[in-house]
Amino acid sequence: MKVLRQNQYNQGVGKYKLLSSTSGVGSIITTKLGSYVLISDINKWRFIKWANSKIEVIRTNNSDDRKVYELSKSEISNRGIEFIDDQRFIKFIKSEKKLENLVCLIGIPHMALNESFNTPNWKNHPIRTALERTGEQFEGVSSHYMINGTHFPKWFKNSDGELKLIKEWFAIWEKECRKYPDTLKLDNFSPPRDALSKKAFIREINSKNEDGNPIKIREYKTLEQTNLILICPNGHLSDVPWANYLRWKTEKYLRLRREEDKGENLMSNEMVGPCCSNPKLKWTESKTKSEGYGSIYIECNSCGLGSGSDKDKPKINLEGINSIEPYCIGQKPWELDLDNPTITPYENCYIRNDNKNGREKMRIALVTANNVYYANGFSSLFIPIYLAENKSKELIDALKIIEERYNKRNSTNPITKEDYWDKKIEDDFDEFLSDNGIVVTVDMENFKKQLKSEFLNVISETNVDKHEEYRWQEYRCFSQNSLINGLDDNKGLRFKDIKLPDELTDFFIKIQQVEELKVTNVQLDFTRVKPKERIVVNGAVQESSSGQNIFSIDSKELYTLPANETLGEGLFFEFSNEKIDSWVSGNINELENRFGKYLNTIPDSNSQGLSSKMKIYNNKYKHFLIHSFSHMMMRELEFSCGYPTASLKERLYISTNPEKQMSGLLIYTAEGSEGSMGGLVSQGEPEKILEIIKKGLERSINCSSDPLCWESEGQGIFDLNLSACFSCSLVAETACEEMNLGLDRRVLVDEDFGYFKSIQT
Known part of the structure; x- marks a missing residue:
């Protein structure tokens, strides 16, 4: 049977690929259906959103970071999600990315797909089993452990060359569904389909509904997604505003714009704007395509711009589109709210290290081009933190607690480290240890001297190459130890x-x-x-x-x-x-x-x-x-x-x-x-x-x-x-x-x- 339902967009993507140099948040995946999907940010991944909210509650109810970590580990592991225990790595990421409240890392779940209906193989999944065991909902939540995405580019065209945004095509589809409520459903729009052209409808086919009863479904031609986008050196991503491009290119052709104009204001409706108030764009390609972009024409059926009907409306093709450099408007479509995708998130975009704060320019790219996406990843070799820092566990715990308390106190009532030690630690040291469950197995006075020295002489991170320091910890662990047996502490x-x-x-x-x-x-x-x-x-x-x-x-x-x-x-x-x-x-x-x-x-x-x-x-x-x-x-x-x-x-x-x-x-x-x-x-x-x-x-x-x-x-x-x-x-x-x-x-x-x-x- 033809591809007709929304779950056909489910596609296997290796979890290792999602965190590789070529894929991840903000990357564009080519689906098996030939369309392009932009991977959403992690706060749209429901299992991340769930874990984040659970940890927030735990942090609210507990002030001890050690307890927060252990409770988070238990909460996440009990629901079948992998809890990655690498405190050295967490400490590094908190410093590197300025994530002061980062608690833990969790593994991306492995979700295999059934070949029959492209649905997750959920029946025997360990997460489902864990949810059932904890008494939580386990039916119908398999999609919560999958990675979300959105169509990008947003422009699609039908076999007649009519070019519209996907939201416009969906609005047309909704009208068609109202005409045929028994044989057409909204989720039949995946992959995006044409209900506008007279030739769009193909036939009615026999199928079955969720209950296994026979039904008929109307089949329509699929739409074709465009493959040109605008990319920015600061990571932003935009669709080509084709109605604006048509007007700008026409004015360039008629010499109404400067020769050196490279479409800097193409994204601005005030400076360029669309060809008319109700654009009906048409995309036409030469069958031979021998001239590259010169063989692709764009026109508007509403105002006639690009039609070649007279000297003020010359034929417009895409020749020279690679040279456009529109100012970036800072769009971040991977952060779209998938339940309400009406407004694209954005931020101001300026040239990096430019004292005049000049605006950054975008450039055209094919969706599949190598320069569309470069992931910046980091890998950590697990080294127990006490081995990495060459300190006892008790010293690391005590130092962490003192620094957290000092930083909290210092944010509201600044005080030197020396004064803080003298007033809060020196005379109540035994009480400090017992209150925090720190058991010292070495000489107490030496431990106290070492702790004080570490606290008062913490090296400023501004002078340290954190990446080199991180590798040095690993190297030192191998270099200084002849044997490590993989015991519980360094499993x-x-x-x-x-x-x-x-x-x-x-x-x-x-x-x-x-x-x-x-x-x-x-x-x-x-x-x-x-x-x-x-x-x-x-x-x-x-x-x-x-x-x-x-x-x-x-x-x-x-x-x-x-x-x-x-x-x-x-x-x-x-x-x-x-x-x-x-x-x-x-x-x-x-x-x-x-x-x-x-x-x-x-x-x-x-x-x-x-x-x-x-x-x-x-x-x-x-x-x-x-x-x-x-x-x-x-x-x-x-x-x-x-x-x-x-x-x-x-x-x-x-x-x-x-x-x-x-x-x-x-x-x-x-x-x-x-x-x-x-x-x-x-x-x-x-x-x-x-x-x-x-x-x-x-x-x-x-x-x-x-x-x-x-x-x-x-x-x-x-x-x-x-x-x-x-x-x-x-x-x-x-x-x-x-x-x-x-x-x-x-x-x-x-x-x-x-x-x-x-x-x-």
Whole structure:
């Protein structure tokens, strides 16, 4: 039977894709029906809205953040929704996104669809079972655990070329339903259908209603969605105002507008306005389409503009539409109220870092173009917070409570930290501990001194690179611990050192088998036109754009975010800094000649790819060495244990910061990958790891593109790779943290300056 009902718009989208670099809130998904749907912000996702309201009640009734966290965990878990327990990550997001009241992260539910009616497979779903067990409604609420969206673009045309907004087509459909109440329903409008054209009606077909009784349904032709939109560097999104465009293009053609006018005021009804008070637009395409946009014509059947009927109404096509640059009006259609989609939310939009507050301009794009959407995500490797911060649990709890109380007091009655400690803590320290359930198992006086020191000397976050600090915590955990058994306190993390083969002891401090790990991914925000770049210059962090939030409510009212948690395994390598330093000093002339163009001059602040260029500039030769080794290992694992590189990911720990020296990497299994059951860890056995490294180095000597690749002086995007191409060094884009940039296999195996030249077979 033909697609006739609203549930046919239900479509499977992987939950990992929803938090990937190419999809998420604000992205446009192409459906199986060929139409385009814009994913709504998380506050339109009903399970997020529910969780947020539950946590708000818990916070209102409890002042202790530890109790709020535990009660939220119980409330959410009891209803079958995954509660992601990573307090280190929550602390980071609160600081990074200024979400001061964020409590927890919850997993995106997996909702499989039945093939028959495109409805959720709800009967045996664990969430349904959990709801039933708690005595809550469980019938008819499956849609609450699905992701919502709205049609975008809003313009649709029928087979006669009549062009209207979807709300206008729906109004026509409502009238048609009133004509045929027994055979036509409102939900038959999905996908959007034409009830205007004389040729729209196709036939009546036999079907069945919800009760299984036979009925007849009228079938109509479907509408075709346009595929041109306007995008803004600040993340805003707008439909092309076609009636305004028709008038503007006509006036340009008749030379009534300046030659340099690029449609800056196209979005303004006061400055341009529609072609007439009641536009009836028609879209006509040449059958050959040989002239591109020049073969698409637009006219108005009401006022005749664009019809070519006389010299004041010339034929108007879309030629040159790529050059229009209308001022952005700050629309955010992903925040539409789905139950009342009459007003598109908006905000003022100005050019970022422009002292004159100039208005930002939009540009035309195809819905499917790559520059329509760039998600800015962040992944966290689970590390227990006491291990990450290198402090006892009791100290962390006590410090958190004191800081919360101090900040609350300071917001109404400012006081120095020293005075607060003296007046509120010093003389009543035992009472403070007992009131908050803090049991100190070490020397009390030392604990008190340490707590006071931590409270009074908290480092200002303005001088800290939070991303580097976050990676440093992970690196330090691996570096300072030889064994973690995955006990209750650190469940989800288990690793151990291997005995290094003698031939590797000069090059590595340690290699670890990470038998169990958890990685959590969230989406922080998104941009359009250009990806958001994070640039570190002389220790100062700059961001190329601010990005659009994935939530629409006040940040102080946001208590939870959606996330994906994946389990896996991996191998951790810690390079010897001493060996790297001696290698650099012993081969400085060769390395200077080879990498000098990247390292001798700070990259131009206006150049493309500045983020990648600055990472290479900041981390020097170490970046090429560790990153190239990582790719060599991932490619070699394809041969040694059958992992395709798309099933692996790298996590680079590289820094030349004297206070946070990092020289390591983690290779781990990615979400949805095949084989997280010990296959990767087994390759870290001492007798295997040396063989894998040797074979990988041997393969790095030869490339099917040699000698061009070996002798290359720059290839890849921005010429940031040297001897590295798809044949020898590059891996799947999802596996690499640095977009396959900053690679050179010669730094590993060159017979003159290669880091590993002494252990090659």
